Amino acid sequence: MLKGKVAVVTRSTHGAGLGIACRLAAGGVDLAINGSDDSMAAEILREDISNTYGIRVAFSPADVSEPxxxxMLINDVNHMLGRVDILINNVGVQHVAAENEFPVEQWNSTIARNLTAVFFTTRAVLPQMFERDWGRIINVASMHGPVATANRAAYVATAHGVVGLTKFIALETAASGITCNAICPDLLIVDRLEKLTGAIATMDQIELAEAGARLPYEGNQPHGPRRDRLGHLARFLCSDAAACLNGVTLPVDDRWFP
Structure with a gap:
């Protein structure tokens, strides 16, 4: 059903974004990947995905946190692949610090990368989706969209903001063939877990083992971090079978939510 469509996945040269991109590629979707990787590494990845799945793949290094x-990203894809049918806004930058110690520059950077970028890319792609009366926008938020944890002021605020923006875009597109939904995953990437553990250990001046026990995720993910779930869900949300889902926030969280 999706063969021949063109998808843009932001921050997709690694981690969950790459997993989503590859799952769409497996369905015959032509792909634009995006990231800050050096040109040689990006070209190797681009060729690998193209050869593996037999699709067209483009790469853009555009920084979507700026208008x-x-x-530039959407113009690059229009030029290289002809159109954009699917936009996956993949976010997730965070900084761990108490509210009264949270660096202003980290607040501004996280807001720009996690929330403002979603607004800018959606704004850039909507006109052509309205012209064709078809489009899929999926915002990868976080389990911190519906809930919150301490010491992550900017991350929690942006996750909530992405969920709200998703509902707003869904209302704006309700009379068209465009849908906008949010996915709220649990902790997906093990190296991020390690970074968070280290940050907590440094902030509280404790051992890594104790810091790991303080993570809000501890014990809430019986199946452990998994990258593949988002790709399958994103592919479903892009299909005609999900055409009636609009403005929905979907947890991919094992049993995190009450």
Missing amino acids: CGSE
Whole structure:
């Protein structure tokens, strides 16, 4: 059903974004990957995905946290692949610190990368989706969209913001063939877990083992971090079978939510 469509996945040269991109590629979707990787590494990845799945793949290094970067990304894809049918906004930058110690520059950077980027890329791609009366926008938020944990002011705020923006875009597109939904995953990437553990250990001046026990995720993910679930769900949300789902926030969290 999706063969021949064109998808853009932001921050997709590694981790969960790459997993989503590859799952769409497996369904015959032509792909634009995006990231800050050096040109040689990006070209190797681009060729590998193209050869593996037999699709067209483009790469754009555009920084979507800036308006001009979002416009550049969509213009690049229009030029290289002809159109954009599917937009996956993949976010997730975070910094761990108490509210009264949270660096202002980290707040501004996280807001720009996690929330403002979603606004800019969606704004850039919507006109052509309205012209064709078809489009899929999926915002990868976080389990912190519906809930919150301590010491992550900017991350929690942006996750909540992405969920709210998703509902707003869904209302804006309700009379069209465009849908906008949010996926709220649990902790997906093990190396992120390690970074968070280290940050907590440094902040509280405790051992890594004790810091790991303080993580809000501890004991809440019986199946452990898994990258593949998002790709399957994203592919379903892009299909005609999900055409009636709009403005929905879907947890991919094992049993995190009450």
